[in-house]
Amino acid sequence: RYTFASTLSHLRRTNTPIGRDGKLAKPRQLHNTHWGLVCPAETPEGQACGLVKNLSLMCYVSVGSPSEPLIEFMINRGMEVVEEYEPLRYPHATKIFVNGTWVGVHQDPKHLVSQVLDTRRKSYLQYEVSLVREIRDQEFKIFSDAGRVMRPVFTVEQEDNLEAGIEKGHLVLTKELVNKLAKEQAEPPVNPDDKIGWEGLIKAGAVEYLDAEEEETSMICMTPEDLELYRLQKAGVALEDDLGDDPNRRLKTRTNPTTHMYTHCEIHPSMILG
Template identity: 30%
Template sequence: MTTELKNSIDRILSNPRRPGRQLDFSEHIKKSVIGKGLEWVLGTGNFNIKKFNRKGMTQVLDRRSFIGTLSHLIRVSPSSEKSKEVSKPRALHSSQERCGMFCPCDTPIGEACGLVKNLTLMAHFTTDVEEGPLISMCYHLGVNHWKHFPGEEIHNPNSFMVIFNGQFIGYAGDQSEAQHFAGTMREKRRDGSIDQFVSVFVNENQHCVYIASDGGRICRPLVIADKGKSRIKEQDKKELSDGIRTFDDFVRDQLIEYLDVNEENNALIALQEREATPDTTHIEIEPFTILGVCAGIIPNPHHNQSWRNTYQCAMGKQAVGNIAYNQLHRMDKLLHLLVYPQRPLLTMSTIELVGYDKLGAGQNAIVAVMSYSGYDINDAIVMNKSSLERGFGRSIEMKRYSASSIANRNM
């Protein structure tokens, strides 16, 4: 649109016989260019612009099941080609798996294996925070502006540089001063003076203090520990369960804070409070939050082979049940609804967290593992005919049909 506007204005200004009235740019803007472009992207999912062609920009939300919809909303699409047979992009990086940012089990089977990842239960994507006030606060807290020092200061082995969103803004002094500055910034974040998703990371090997406030970083919440003791007490838990306080109140009251991958390198995190030491800085809210939505509904996943958990993450999305409370009033293209959905016999904490226990999917079946007619059957089931006649596994398929009528049509 801007290119066409520029060409149109250039043609008008280059015309010596143009009228002398003031030029109004708004008259020459073709608004339909953006409108048609957005319609094309939403309809096909592809950007087709000069020098910029990208596929898969939009996707149709999966509504086959409730858990499949949740999984689709936390999916991270790949940036590399699926057809290339390379192993490194498919491996889950240790900083992502160990820190609980991406689910180690939930990934497709086939050529997209390892490339398409899913976020964990409590992972969060950051959004952009205004940089100006944060840079001013850094200078106010003792960061020396780079203009006031010679270039030799960069090569000083005792000097720590301050990098803000990849931009060099100054010096924090020696190592003790850099640690003090980073600790002050964290206190400002905890008391609400700056945004809760601002990251402060001291890299002693590179002699740098990295501050990040940009969008697109993955972070997750952790309980703050003081000398190995959790800040969350029994009274806090009771108020949370009674509905007096919320999770956001815990963040505002400096009980919980969000850390990204970089800042977790400076943190010592304990799985349980009983495992914490005086050097522990944070404690996990719950260990099972290192899994995603689909892997979290598997009973005792640590007793399974890892690839069996991956299979269940793929098959759990296909379970027929109720997709939502408004399923009978929806206009989806195709819906499958189970007539007699049931809750699972074994309820996991993830099921209660996401509300899956209120929307049943699947039925509890009594299964006998035995030989049939002298032959062992692999990957097959012989079902009871009378149970099927009584409604076991019965489902309703709802399709969308469109009809139009023309009144007073002349034949």
């Protein structure tokens, strides 16, 4: 009965369990947190409007992975298990939660978070594990459970990477990688193991999946052009306002030079549709 496209759409449909006859407007309205995860346009008209939604294009629902290896990994990196924790000795230690369970504390959260992030980017950790550091609450939350809606974004190098020759503040996705992918599209490799593909981008750490929780602790810019502008501004170059008369031009993000650096970059604005 369905066309191919509508079958795919049907597979990515979400449903809100509220009586259709309710005249409530709130649950039907678009929420800010839906950005990039739920399509703002595709919803039926009439009774089910806004209650039946569709996932966005690049959206992915996590499958889940066991949490024991994560806890092991943390203990090997200096985490003190919660049973042995003495609050009076380290009153300012950062609490570590895995899937909502308090498993231990750590003295140097900044170092730990960067280590875990690095391990995930190098694909030793499952790419769908999400890492959220709440600096104000002194908490570090790790989620590896199933059913979290995630979306991919390009990663931005946070420190100068001398091995790969990528400067701080540049995309991890390099021209070489893009050229390899283009070549692969033109003539697919004979051996399937040599294929880079989407998995290759994740393994290279050029693309990262973020869920709604982790997205709140990230700085995501809309286009690579924004990264360029930010770098110029950091270098002290005065940028003049773009007062073009094109009504469809995109408004540039007005960055404050003192703000924190971007951590990720959107793949393409059209990815919010589904």
